[in-house]
Amino acid sequence: MPFEFQGKHVTVAGLGVSGVPAAKVLHGLGARVTVVNDGADERARAQAAELEALGITVRLGDGDTLPDGTELIVTAPGWKPTKPLFTAAGQAGVPVWGDVELAWRLRRPDSAPWLAVTGTNGKTTTVQMLASILKAAGLRTAAVGNIGVSLLDAVTGDEEYDVLAVELSSYQLHWAPSLRAHSAAVLNLAPDHLDWHGSMEAYAADKGRIYEGNHIACVYNVADKATEDLVREADVEEGCRAIGFTLGSPAPSQLGVVDGILVDRAFVENRHKNAQELAEVSDVNPPAPHNIANALAAAALARAFGVPAAAVRDGLRAFTPDAHRIAHVADVDGVAYVDDSKATNTHATEASLAAYESIVWIAGGLAKGATFDELVAGAAKRLRGAVLIGADRALIREALTRHAPEVPVVDLDRTDTGAMLQAVQEARRLARPGDTVLLAPACASMDMFTNYNQRGDAFARAVRELGA
Structure with a gap:
């Protein structure tokens, strides 16, 4: 039965990019909304004033106490499950949803299906590639979730879509028990956000929620057995298929690479004998190994939705990656300078280092509890030198x-x-x-910069000064 919001007391946990729109939507549906927020800074006070003008109650500086009479909590994805607010909700039998769960529940019966993507790294790029492919097929779509259009706006607004390309974080999946995607992909799994989830097992389990109830395809990474294990453990619709992607030659029910060509042996007739050419490796921008893997995952989801091969090629050609993702800045005196400031953890940096043969590596920042032995041991033969910056460079x-x-x-x-x-x-x-100077910090940026964007911009400016 659909949840009836009229007259219900709903507590929204957290202001910000998800909390404010959630509060407004719930208020518009007739719920009695109370917003609780840990902080009470200037931004929070301004957001509170905006909501209070609509008749929404806001409690600043007290995000741990469950308001009396609460019948449902809708939480910002970053709030930890261990917060006292959620402990109290559990004791009181109050359900907790995230913004993704709310959006899923508010879909119209004829609303667009979701093609969903998660993973430790590569989510945003893959979802943007997928949206580009879907658009090349003439479909009305948008990249939503952690990026682009708000999921709530996508499902409650006037814009009509044929299909949505949805990026989902482990936080969002934790709070989305009802999500049932058309098809979904887990790109990779590596230790990340363990302080939030409590363990690698819990982190992986939350990622694996994306496969629950899939209708057509569960897309996994052949090179990362943990992703295939999640498919095996998932409770899916009858007939849903496991579809692998690999940088090698694909087996039946996989997409892969043969002689510089991206090929499909999953969504073709007689897949044991036939393969469909989708695109050339040179159509992927940039054609680094991990980005080719992203392209294959996007192609698999698009093909699961029935997109023709030509649209995969055209969509990949039309795709332009966001800034600071293995972006070539300039060549100076025969040396390439590449900005991958978005490589904020060891898993992303490992993929970045694997893309070049001889590297002068710029690294360092906030380690977030990471260790670097495995990363360095794997890349040692590629390193011409290293320049270290930031608070945790000693590690x-x-x-x-x-x-x-x-x-x-x-x-x-x-x-x-x-x-x-x-x-x-x-x-x-x-x-x-012939070398590549690569900014791939393997660390967060906040010890020196506002965010990874500012760090990448500083690198690009410094490179331009070299060539001036």
């Missing part, structure tokens, strides 16, 4: 000492934003023609 330096002692290391004892210019200058000194 990377120690891993380099253990696993790549012959690699020259410049350790910049600076955490100011101007350190990036010096880092690029030191990298230039270490580099030789």
Whole structure:
């Protein structure tokens, strides 16, 4: 039975990009809405004033107490399950939904199906590729979820869609028990956000929720057995298929690469003998291995929805990646300078380092509890040198000492934003023609910069100064 909101007391946990629209939608549906928020800074007060003008109650500075009479909580995805608010809700038998669950419940009977994507890395790029492919097929679509159009806007607004390309984080999936996608993909799994989930097993289980109830295809990464294990554990609709993607030659029911061609052996007649050419590797921008994997996952979801092969090619050609994702900035004196500031964890950086043969690596920042031994050991043969910046650079330096002692290391004892210019200058000194100077920090940026965008911009400015 659909949830009836009229007259119900709903508590919205958290202001911000999801809380404010959720509160407005629920208020418009006739619910009695109370918003609780931990902080009471200037931004929170402004948002509170906006909601209070509509007749919505807002309690700032108290996000732990369950308001009397609460019948449902709709939470911002980042709020930890261990918060006292949710403990009290559990004791009182009050259900907790996230913004994704709310959006799913508010869909109209004839609303667009969801093609959903999660994974430790590559989600945004894959969803944007998928949306580009769907548009090339002439379908009305949007990239939604963590990016682009708000999911609530997509399901409650006037715009009509044929299908939605949906990016979902582990946080969002944790709070979305009813989600049942047309098809879904888990791109990869590596330790991340374990402080939130409590363990790798809990993190993986939340990622695996994306497969529950899938109708047509569960797309997994052949190179990452953990993703296939999640498919095996999922309770799906009868007839739903497991579809793998691989950078190698694909087996039946897989998409892969043969002689520089992306091919489909899943959504073709007689897949044991036949394959369908989809695109060339050169159609993927940039054609780094991990990005080709993203393209294959996007293609698999599109093909599960019935998209023709030509639209896969046209959509990949039309796709332009967001800034700071393995973006070529310039060539200076025969050395390529590449900005992958978005590589904020070791898993993303591992993929970035694998894309180049000879690298001067700029790394460091806030480690978020990560260790770097496995990353450095795997990349050691590719490293011409390393330049380290940021608060936790010593952790990377120690891993380099253990696993790549012959690699020259410049350790910049600076955490100011101007350190990036010096880092690029030191990298230039270490580099030789044919090398790539790669900013792939393997760390968060907030010790030195507002976010990874500002860090990447600083790198690009420093590179441009080299060529001036």
